[in-house]
Amino acid sequence: MYTHHFLLLTPGPTPVPQEIQNAMNTPMVGHRSKAFEKVAKKAFSGLKTVFGSSNEVIILTSSGTSALEASMRNLINPDDHIVVIVSGAFGARFQQIAEAYSHNLHVFHVEWGEAFETEAVLNFIQSIEHPISAVFTQYCETSTSVLHPVAELGQALKQINPELFYIVDGVSCIGAVDVNMDRDKIDVLVAGSQKAMMLPPGLAFVAYNDRAKNQFSEVESPSFYLNLTKHLKSLEADTTPYTPNVPGFQGVVQYCQMVENEGFEHVIQRHDFIRNAVRNALKALSLNLLVTDEAASPTVTAFVPRDADELTYIKSQLSEKFNITIAGGQGKLKGHILRVGHMGFISPFDLLPFIASLEMILSAYRQEDYIGKGTKAFLEVINNEL
Numbered sequence: 001m002y003t004h005h006f007l008l009l010t011p012g013p014t015p016v017p018q019e020i021q022n023a024m025n026t027p028m029v030g031h032r033s034k035a036f037e038k039v040a041k042k043a044f045s046g047l048k049t050v051f052g053s054s055n056e057v058i059i060l061t062s063s064g065t066s067a068l069e070a071s072m073r074n075l076i077n078p079d080d081h082i083v084v085i086v087s088g089a090f091g092a093r094f095q096q097i098a099e100a101y102s103h104n105l106h107v108f109h110v111e112w113g114e115a116f117e118t119e120a121v122l123n124f125i126q127s128i129e130h131p132i133s134a135v136f137t138q139y140c141e142t143s144t145s146v147l148h149p150v151a152e153l154g155q156a157l158k159q160i161n162p163e164l165f166y167i168v169d170g171v172s173c174i175g176a177v178d179v180n181m182d183r184d185k186i187d188v189l190v191a192g193s194q195k196a197m198m199l200p201p202g203l204a205f206v207a208y209n210d211r212a213k214n215q216f217s218e219v220e221s222p223s224f225y226l227n228l229t230k231h232l233k234s235l236e237a238d239t240t241p242y243t244p245n246v247p248g249f250q251g252v253v254q255y256c257q258m259v260e261n262e263g264f265e266h267v268i269q270r271h272d273f274i275r276n277a278v279r280n281a282l283k284a285l286s287l288n289l290l291v292t293d294e295a296a297s298p299t300v301t302a303f304v305p306r307d308a309d310e311l312t313y314i315k316s317q318l319s320e321k322f323n324i325t326i327a328g329g330q331g332k333l334k335g336h337i338l339r340v341g342h343m344g345f346i347s348p349f350d351l352l353p354f355i356a357s358l359e360m361i362l363s364a365y366r367q368e369d370y371i372g373k374g375t376k377a378f379l380e381v382i383n384n385e386l
């Protein structure tokens with residue numbers, strides 16, 4: 001029986017606004033037409049704002065992982081010594097990609113649920129006998145909901161070695177965080193469409209600086225579909241080397257327009273205060289948070305039910321009774337945490353049904369009265385910050 005609207009609160013895919021759906025639903029055009037070139041040009045350059053990039057951004061017709069793989073394939077040679085920071089399931093994915101390409105991989109492990117400490121990463125790099133060519137990290141580690149201090153690390157890395165490449169996976173936070181590739185010393189920044197950029201899945205983005213661009217053409221590692229030099233050559237002619245996701249490109253143009261209309265600074269603030277409100281509400285409901293306030297991502301929040309039975313009850317009741325989908329844990333956090341996404345096309349009140357449902361679910365499960373507690377804590381933050 002239908003009672004509640006469906007509410008998608010996973011850390012990707014995320015809800016797609018009607019304006020983007022409409023833009024994607026316009027009549028198809030050929031990808032070798034002037035009409036598509038106009039769209040592509042707008043999309044490549046419109047993305048510069050959210051990536052904090054001075055160069056136009058490459059768009060791949062594939063999911064976020066392809067951009068992770070492309071960043072590795074196009075920047076490093078198999079004998080280069082590289083460092084991959086692993087702080088969760090997506091760091092582990094970067095590690096797996098590296099294992100396929102690199103003979104000299106050094107993994108820096110961070111406790112899942114914690115942000116890396118810049119000093120510790122530097123000490124690790126300095127303890128390696130060989131010069132390091134590249135460092136790879138997540139910006140937001142989606143599996144734990146940590147936002148890493150990537151700007152701090154970028155600046156520190158370039159002080160010890162300006163030649164090193166710094167590659168950041170921003171799949172689950174680009175579009176919601178203040179990033180500037182020059183300021184933060186990031187050489188390559190990648191993202192995917194289906195998260196804070198409020199597009200359907202299926203597009204990946206690669207932003208790069210001039211130094212990285214030169215390296216793309218010099219690297220010896222073979223690649224074909226993900227050869228970024230080929231993509232750049234096409235980008236300069238306002239097109240793509242292979243058939244692109246044409247509606248996706250139209251969606252990107254609309255997305256950039258929506259960011260411009262709202263103002264990117266406001267987009268960032270909106271994510272910050274929704275994150276703060278969600279955290280305050282979960283604390284008021286006696287649900288532990290996996291991550292400290294300092295390391296909390298503005299796009300996703302991981303919380304820890306009291307035990308596995310409570311976790312299963314919360315997730316299934318949210319879905320079956322209230323039509324709300326959130327995510328479970330991944331890897332070693334599976335069965336231990338739940339994750340609620342709050343990014344992209346999201347406004348503060350979109351989270352209220354989730355908090356209100358939790359109040360009812362916990363009241364029933366714990367036999368304690370939580371009604372009004374979470375929503376009050378949520379609204380207190382929103383009221384103060386709006």
Ligand SMILES: Cc1ncc(COP(=O)(O)O)c(C=O)c1O
Nearest residue numbers: 063064065090140142171172192
């Ligand atoms: C941080 C991060 N990196 C990479 C990926 C992989 O992206 P995709 O599933 O689009 O290939 C994800 C997906 O959730 C992610 O959150």
